[in-house]
Amino acid sequence: MIAAGVRSLVQMGLLAGALTPSLHAQQTTPQSAADSAKARAAQNLQAVNVSVTRDAARSPFELPFAVSTAPLSARPALRRTGVSDLLLGVPGVQVQDRANPSQDQRIALRGFGARSAFGVRGVRVLRDGVPLSLPDGQTPTDWLDLETVEQVDVVRGTAAALYGNAAGGVINMRSRAPSSAPLSAQLRLWDGGGLQRANAQLSGTQADTTGRWQRAAWLLSATRTAGNGPRTWSRLDASSLFARGLATIAGTRWEVQGTHYDAPRAENTGALTAAELSRDPRLPDSLNITRRSRKAARQSQVALLAERDVAGGTLRASLFGATRTLDNPLPFAIVAVDRQVVGGGVHGAWRLPNTPWPVRLGAGVDAQAQADERSNFENCAAVAPSAPPTVQCPVSRVERGATRLEQQERASSVGGYGRVEVEAPHGLFASAALRYDQVAFRVTDRFITATNLNDSGNRTLGAVSPMLGLTWRARPLWSLYANLSTAFETPTVTELTNQADGAAGLNAQLEPQRTRTVEIGTQAVLWQHIRADVALFRAAVLDELVPFDVPNQPGRRAFRNAGRSTRTGAETSVRGEWRAVDIGAAYTWSKFRFDRYDVGTVSFAGKRIPGVPEQYLQAFSTLRARGLWSTVEYTAASRASANDAGTIYGAGYSVWNWRAGYDVPAVGGVRMQPTVSLENAFDRRYASSLVVNATRNRYFEPGLPRRVSFLMSLSWE
Numbered sequence: 001m002i003a004a005g006v007r008s009l010v011q012m013g014l015l016a017g018a019l020t021p022s023l024h025a026q027q028t029t030p031q032s033a034a035d036s037a038k039a040r041a042a043q044n045l046q047a048v049n050v051s052v053t054r055d056a057a058r059s060p061f062e063l064p065f066a067v068s069t070a071p072l073s074a075r076p077a078l079r080r081t082g083v084s085d086l087l088l089g090v091p092g093v094q095v096q097d098r099a100n101p102s103q104d105q106r107i108a109l110r111g112f113g114a115r116s117a118f119g120v121r122g123v124r125v126l127r128d129g130v131p132l133s134l135p136d137g138q139t140p141t142d143w144l145d146l147e148t149v150e151q152v153d154v155v156r157g158t159a160a161a162l163y164g165n166a167a168g169g170v171i172n173m174r175s176r177a178p179s180s181a182p183l184s185a186q187l188r189l190w191d192g193g194g195l196q197r198a199n200a201q202l203s204g205t206q207a208d209t210t211g212r213w214q215r216a217a218w219l220l221s222a223t224r225t226a227g228n229g230p231r232t233w234s235r236l237d238a239s240s241l242f243a244r245g246l247a248t249i250a251g252t253r254w255e256v257q258g259t260h261y262d263a264p265r266a267e268n269t270g271a272l273t274a275a276e277l278s279r280d281p282r283l284p285d286s287l288n289i290t291r292r293s294r295k296a297a298r299q300s301q302v303a304l305l306a307e308r309d310v311a312g313g314t315l316r317a318s319l320f321g322a323t324r325t326l327d328n329p330l331p332f333a334i335v336a337v338d339r340q341v342v343g344g345g346v347h348g349a350w351r352l353p354n355t356p357w358p359v360r361l362g363a364g365v366d367a368q369a370q371a372d373e374r375s376n377f378e379n380c381a382a383v384a385p386s387a388p389p390t391v392q393c394p395v396s397r398v399e400r401g402a403t404r405l406e407q408q409e410r411a412s413s414v415g416g417y418g419r420v421e422v423e424a425p426h427g428l429f430a431s432a433a434l435r436y437d438q439v440a441f442r443v444t445d446r447f448i449t450a451t452n453l454n455d456s457g458n459r460t461l462g463a464v465s466p467m468l469g470l471t472w473r474a475r476p477l478w479s480l481y482a483n484l485s486t487a488f489e490t491p492t493v494t495e496l497t498n499q500a501d502g503a504a505g506l507n508a509q510l511e512p513q514r515t516r517t518v519e520i521g522t523q524a525v526l527w528q529h530i531r532a533d534v535a536l537f538r539a540a541v542l543d544e545l546v547p548f549d550v551p552n553q554p555g556r557r558a559f560r561n562a563g564r565s566t567r568t569g570a571e572t573s574v575r576g577e578w579r580a581v582d583i584g585a586a587y588t589w590s591k592f593r594f595d596r597y598d599v600g601t602v603s604f605a606g607k608r609i610p611g612v613p614e615q616y617l618q619a620f621s622t623l624r625a626r627g628l629w630s631t632v633e634y635t636a637a638s639r640a641s642a643n644d645a646g647t648i649y650g651a652g653y654s655v656w657n658w659r660a661g662y663d664v665p666a667v668g669g670v671r672m673q674p675t676v677s678l679e680n681a682f683d684r685r686y687a688s689s690l691v692v693n694a695t696r697n698r699y700f701e702p703g704l705p706r707r708v709s710f711l712m713s714l715s716w717e
Contacts, residue, residue: 064469074582091571096689101236102268112168114611135413143261161467192709281702313350343368427473455505463488563596653686
């Protein structure tokens with residue numbers, strides 16, 4: 001019975017995955033629903049490993065925290081235009097699709113991240129173990145090539161002791177492995193809702209004929225997305241290129257990755273009032289049009305990774321560098337940023353020999369540095385000739401007016417951690433981890449006049465983050481765990497420099513938030529085909545970072561600290577896979593409250609933390625028969641507060657999506673999969689995202705209206 005359960009679990013693919021994967025350990029992902037079903041039946045025991053502890057590959061039943069793998073293979077023909085397509089069905093995770101090409105989708109993990117004005121906050125994001133998050137904790141996601149993501153692993157909570165500067169957890173995206181054939185090709189064409197998307201991939205593996213390497217493989221992906229989005233003023237024009245090479249040379253496994261992203265136009269359609277949302281969710285914020293709010297972004301990143309087995313353990317190292325340019329006209333100003341980022345890390349994991357009980361050790365160091373050249377200019381688009389004299393716009397009516405801010409912003413982070421685990425008799429695993437992080441900020445003011453004094457300054461923030469964990473593997477396919485952990489999360493550079501009074505420099509009053517969490521949970525495989533997990537947690541947060549719109553400065557956000565807040569939650573998921581059927585559901589209950597929070601003479605104690613629904617449910621089902629398949633997806637959320645006072649709410653909603661396709665039998669080595677999809681099938685009008693503490697009553701970012709789209713996938717090997 002146990003052996004049958006293990007075989008079934010391997011077939012389900014539920015234990016495959018790693019947040020810090022061994023290089024070359026991945027298998028090529030099948031590109032059709034039929035091949036996905038075959039692959040589940042063909043997997044072997046080597047797939048039953050995870051390494052989310054930054055340790056050697058482990059069974060997830062030995063880990064003392066909540067770990068999930070997104071069910072990508074169970075939901076074929078994903079659109080892949082945003083991270084929301086990939087993370088459906090993961091408990092504790094809410095992705096707010098803002099239907100706005102100028103704004104990244106907002107990821108909230110246990111509610112952390114719901115405050116983000118742009119990018120991802122409160123969650124560490126990695127790709128193949130390489131940090132995508134900046135040293136200040138912010139993660140822009142617009143440039144990510146999602147077409148080549150094979151697997152997404154999520155650690156919910158308890159991440160700071162291993163990864164640093166995040167309260168919500170960790171998301172790691174694992175790239176698709178190159179084809180094992182000498183050459184294979186794939187083409188995906190997608191059209192729907194005014195947007196068109198094309199992706200072409202080439203990959204292959206070369207045999208060693210010279211004796212200089214043991215294995216070499218490569219992958220190249222090019223993507224183009226263009227068109228007018230579903231709302232007025234939501235045009236997107238973007239291209240990206242992703243390359244990956246792998247080789248084993250003299251016992252060392254090497255990997256190099258490179259990404260280039262260019263989006264010359266991504267229009268910012270803005271948020272709506274409740275009346276506008278009710279009237280027509282396709283409406284834009286009229287001010288965003290008159291001020292021509294949009295962005296042009298370009299980003300490049302290169303990463304080098306190496307891994308080697310040494311002295312009874314494994315040593316991993318990474319080195320990466322990135323550049324980003326941004327031109328971002330907003331209603332209150334035109335923001336221009338020129339960014340450079342470098343970083344790297346070294347991590348090791350060992351198992352001690354000759355000990356009475358098995359002992360595992362892990363240690364590592366991470367370092368990053370970020371330098372931004374930032375300038376703010378008057379936005380002179382559509383400024384009337386009778387504008388007040390404080391608006392410094394030239395008579396020529398050009399868009400970019402007088403300089404308002406010019407400064408260099410630097411952020412650097414250094415963190416080191418150590419971890420020890422003892423495996424006691426009777427399936428008990430006790431572990432402890434400790435991490436120290438130091439994040440330094442420095443601003444050099446380069447716009448100094450008689451009326452604009454020098455606002456240069458620096459701040460250094462640091463913390464020690466311990467974690468204790470205990471796991472009882474009561475059965476081979478059932479375990480219970482408990483942990484006590486802390487998290488440290490700094491404000492980002494933008495949050496520190498966006499001050500409510502408009503001053504340059506760093507906000508000396510804004511403090512990092514610190515979180516202390518107690519969590520218990522269980523996971524099990526039931527009846528050989530169903531995996532279930534439950535996690536219960538309570539987190540106390542000191543100095544929670546809260547956003548608010550600056551009055552009379554549309555689009556400008558500042559931040560303040562709430563004294564104390566408490567987050568109590570429950571997360572559960574059930575997933576089953578059979579040869580012809582995949583089903584899954586994830587339910588999250590969140591009771592998040594301010595305990596002590598005063599703004600002036602007003603107390604918000606007892607109010608809900610805004611931006612997060614108390615109940616959130618996602619479910620999916622896929623049926624397969626003779627090459628045909630059909631997937632139904634369902635998302636439901638209760639209402640959520642949009643402001644600290646709890647006087648404005650976004651209504652609850654439920655949305656249905658449907659996709660169906662056919663795996664055409666291969667002809668001459670070419671396979672074809674046509675797909676049709678219907679999103680928001682009942683055309684529900686709802687706010688999929690809330691702008692917390694917005695001005696002008698523009699709290700609501702509408703979800704996508706009903707949309708029919710078509711996808712054609714061609715592959716050859």
